[in-house]
Amino acid sequence: MPFFSARSGNMGHKKLRRVGLSQELCDRLSRYQIATCQDFLSLSPLELMKMTGLSYGGVQELLRTISRACAPQMQTAYEIKTRRSADFSPAFLSTTLSALDETLHGGVACGSLTEITGPPGCGKTQFCIMMSVLATLPVNMGGLEGAVVYIDTESAFTAKRLVEMAESRFPRYFNTEEKLLLTSSKVHLYRELTCDEVLQRIESLEEEIISKGVKLVIIDSIASVVRKEFDMQLQGNIKERNKFLAKEASLLKYLAEEFSIPVILTNQITTHLSGALPSQTDLVSPADDLSLSEAIVMKNEPTLKRQASSKMTVDGIGTRTRDNLSKAIGTSGSSCVVAALGNTWSHSVNTRLILRYLDSDRRQILVGKSPLAPFTSFVYTIKEEGLVLQANRGHRDTVTFV
Amino acid sequence: MQRDLASFSLSPAIRVKLVSAGFQTAEDLMEVKPCELSREVGISREEALETLQIIRRDCLTHKPKYAGTSESGKKYTALELLEQEHTQGFIITFCSALDNILGGGIPLMKTTEICGVPGVGKTQLCLQLAVDVQIPECFGGVAGEAVFIDTEGSFMVDRVVDLATACIQHLHLIAGTDKEEEHQKALEDFTLENILSHIYYFRCHDYTELLAQVYLLPDFLSDHSKVRLVIIDSIAFPFRHDLDDLSLRTRLLNGLAQQMISLANNHRLAVILTNQMTTKIDKNQALLVPALGESWGHAATIRLIFHWEQKQRCAVLYKSPSQKESTILFQITPQGFRDAVATAASSQTIDSLNFRKRSREPEEES
Numbered sequence: 060m061p062f063f064s065a066r067s068g069n070m071g072h073k074k075l076r077r078v079g080l081s082q083e084l085c086d087r088l089s090r091y092q093i094a095t096c097q098d099f100l101s102l103s104p105l106e107l108m109k110m111t112g113l114s115y116g117g118v119q120e121l122l123r124t125i126s127r128a129c130a131p132q133m134q135t136a137y138e139i140k141t142r143r144s145a146d147f148s149p150a151f152l153s154t155t156l157s158a159l160d161e162t163l164h165g166g167v168a169c170g171s172l173t174e175i176t177g178p179p180g181c182g183k184t185q186f187c188i189m190m191s192v193l194a195t196l197p198v199n200m201g202g203l204e205g206a207v208v209y210i211d212t213e214s215a216f217t218a219k220r221l222v223e224m225a226e227s228r229f230p231r232y233f234n235t236e237e238k239l240l241l242t243s244s245k246v247h248l249y250r251e252l253t254c255d256e257v258l259q260r261i262e263s264l265e266e267e268i269i270s271k272g273v274k275l276v277i278i279d280s281i282a283s284v285v286r287k288e289f290d291m292q293l294q295g296n297i298k299e300r301n302k303f304l305a306k307e308a309s310l311l312k313y314l315a316e317e318f319s320i321p322v323i324l325t326n327q328i329t330t331h332l333s334g335a336l337p338s339q340t341d342l343v344s345p346a347d348d349l350s351l352s353e354a355i356v357m358k359n360e361p362t363l364k365r366q367a368s369s370k371m372t373v374d375g376i377g378t379r380t381r382d383n384l385s386k387a388i389g390t391s392g393s394s395c396v397v398a399a400l401g402n403t404w405s406h407s408v409n410t411r412l413i414l415r416y417l418d419s420d421r422r423q424i425l426v427g428k429s430p431l432a433p434f435t436s437f438v439y440t441i442k443e444e445g446l447v448l449q450a451n452r453g454h455r456d457t458v459t460f461v
Numbered sequence: 462m463q464r465d466l467a468s469f470s471l472s473p474a475i476r477v478k479l480v481s482a483g484f485q486t487a488e489d490l491m492e493v494k495p496c497e498l499s500r501e502v503g504i505s506r507e508e509a510l511e512t513l514q515i516i517r518r519d520c521l522t523h524k525p526k527y528a529g530t531s532e533s534g535k536k537y538t539a540l541e542l543l544e545q546e547h548t549q550g551f552i553i554t555f556c557s558a559l560d561n562i563l564g565g566g567i568p569l570m571k572t573t574e575i576c577g578v579p580g581v582g583k584t585q586l587c588l589q590l591a592v593d594v595q596i597p598e599c600f601g602g603v604a605g606e607a608v609f610i611d612t613e614g615s616f617m618v619d620r621v622v623d624l625a626t627a628c629i630q631h632l633h634l635i636a637g638t639d640k641e642e643e644h645q646k647a648l649e650d651f652t653l654e655n656i657l658s659h660i661y662y663f664r665c666h667d668y669t670e671l672l673a674q675v676y677l678l679p680d681f682l683s684d685h686s687k688v689r690l691v692i693i694d695s696i697a698f699p700f701r702h703d704l705d706d707l708s709l710r711t712r713l714l715n716g717l718a719q720q721m722i723s724l725a726n727n728h729r730l731a732v733i734l735t736n737q738m739t740t741k742i743d744k745n746q747a748l749l750v751p752a753l754g755e756s757w758g759h760a761a762t763i764r765l766i767f768h769w770e771q772k773q774r775c776a777v778l779y780k781s782p783s784q785k786e787s788t789i790l791f792q793i794t795p796q797g798f799r800d801a802v803a804t805a806a807s808s809q810t811i812d813s814l815n816f817r818k819r820s821r822e823p824e825e826e827s
Binding site: 071072096097100101103108109112113114115116117122123125126127128129130131132133134135136137138139140143150164168170171297301302305306309312313315316401402403405406407409411427428430431433 | 470471472473474475511515578579580584585591609613614615617618619620621622654656657658659660661662663664665666667668669670672673674676677680681698701702703709712713716737738739740749793795
């Protein structure tokens with residue numbers, strides 16, 4: 060059983076003693092095991108009257124005092140905006156893929172969770188390594204001039220690739236070995252292989268971020284440890300898995316917001332084969348059903364169809380059959396490919412970027428879920444310097460289809 | 462006068478002492494002085510005074526006084542309610558189809574719940590409403606302010622700027638064609654800075670902070686009497702992972718729902734709660750249903766469910782006391798929440814959705 064720590068950096072766990080209650084009152088309450096604000100606010104007024112010995116009016120007053128101690132501060136939207144403009148730290152980390160940056164209003168958003176998902180080998184780890192380099196660059200080059208925490212659960216990260224990418228992408232900047240060493244020393248790699256270890260690592264991150272000046276957190280990948288340890292065939296496991304994921308998401312969101320840094324997570328994809336549960340439940344949006352988006356490409360570039368279908372091989376995760384492509388519009392009963400980890404996880408990430416294959420060379424990056432951007436796709440390839448966009452403008456899907 | 466002491470809001474310890482000293486009803490206490498009471502019962506003078514004040518106040522007004530609500534238990538005739546409902550405002554959404562099925566827009570004095578899968582547009586609608594609530598009265602708005610309680614971190618200021626800018630442009634267009642003086646004057650105050658300044662934002666990281674914030678809302682609303690909209694986005698998130706005790710969760714949620722209803726009534730505002738969807742396994746079929754359980758379905762007065770139908774975004778009015786169940790299409794544009802562009806395919810989708818015999822489960826039928 061994974062160990063869930065109670066601490067998550069919020070006000071609910073403030074001890075009542077620190078709120079200004081009299082010692083006598085605190086002692087009375089502790090006899091009923093009421094020690095924190097959370098315990099207090101979870102009770103009904105009648106129970107509180109019994110425990111504190113106060114009148115109803117007295118209890119209401121006490122509730123307001125305790126609420127004031129743990130309620131959040133109010134800001135107006137205008138204050139948020141002006142503070143952001145005045146802030147020296149940027150609101151986005153540019154990906155240097157200019158068309159993608161433009162769609163996303165700047166790049167990967169600071170202060171929120173961005174997920175990259177796609178079939179194996181499509182470029183998720185490459186993207187993460189590229190972002191690691193970018194985060195260490197000085198601000199005038201579009202970076203965040205900070206350290207990177209890279210939590211690697213698949214042992215996919217290689218320092219050699221990091222250096223190669225840095226040199227190829229910014230040859231003029233990384234012209235001395237010293238600069239390369241500096242960048243490499245700023246990327247802190249952690250190899251964690253179980254859910255427990257990942258969670259413990261995330262919990263320790265707050266101190267790491269402060270001490271090392273971390274400006275980007277990457278977890279590659281969230282899905283692999285979860286899918287290893289939680290067998291979805293067993294009944295109770297869905298709930299356990301979702302609880303674990305929600306815990307992780309909430310911790311990561313807190314870190315992202317508290318320090319205004321971007322958090323990048325990679326996910327895998329899963330296939331629903333026909334015959335199994337014909338569920339719409341994992342299709343959180345049309346962009347998520349990768350075979351549906353295939354239909355868009357087919358409409359505009361029919362010549363690709365044959366190449367795409369012949370390229371797909373049965374490969375474990377990421378299976379796509381030829382039947383799928385022709386049945387792409389109808390979603391019931393056919394196989395479809397979706398991001399893994401389920402519906403509840405999809406609620407937790409703020410932005411979702413989906414990668415997929417077009418043919419042996421070219422791939423596509425699709426903005427699946429974003430509070431700022433519509434569904435847009437861009438074609439890219441992977442070169443020495445990392446990801447490189449092909450066309451200049453993204454192909455935007457209109458919402459209505461004939 | 463014969464009212465039993467147990468029905469007053471006295472602290473239990475004092476009540477016990479009063480009873481054991483022989484005081485049973487309010488009448489017994491009416492003639493007693495504080496010092497006398499304190500000696501006889503064995504409580505301090507201050508406590509005796511407080512007790513007598515509570516008794517006298519409650520007896521004189523014949524109405525139980527609870528801190529916080531001053532208008533609970535009001536009586537109305539249906540005619541008075543009808544008049545009130547006619548003048549009651551709506552907050553428009555800029556999607557005329559949605560406004561139509563709702564009877565004019567999001568109604569004030571009621572709680573509305575918006576459920577939907579991630580990414581379908583719940584937060585977008587909330588942001589849109591936070592701007593729309595501020596539309597001046599001469600344009601058909603309620604000229605109010607908004608409170609946004611964010612539990613997921615999905616509030617993006619840049620998006621609000623986009624929506625507000627589009628709304629200002631839209632109103633300028635209307636004023637340009639109408640050329641009425643009061644329109645021009647109202648628009649002077651309807652600036653980006655003002656719109657943003659009247660959205661009050663609270664970020665709650667867990668359910669304790671949410672509970673605390675809701676306890677403090679009545680005071681906040683009394684200080685900011687122009688608030689006409691309270692949004693909690695989402696109410697599901699903090700209750701879905703931190704709480705193991707389901708009965709505690711149900712109790713807390715019910716308490717919250719009641720507080721929101723009373724806020725909506727007492728302060729004349731609309732309350733919007735967003736909910737998530739969860740998977741329910743039912744007879745080997747996986748269905749998407751609103752989260753937070755069956756009993757939560759009773760909490761909100763009006764329930765909207767957003768989902769995808771093929772590639773269209775649909776809104777279903779699932780529960781409403783005065784409007785009938787219907788489905789409409791909408792879209793999210795860079796300017797915000799809008800009507801869907803009508804095409805042959807989309808009107809076909811709408812007809813089929815509305816004709817289909819609707820079972821009571823809000824999942825997508827294939």
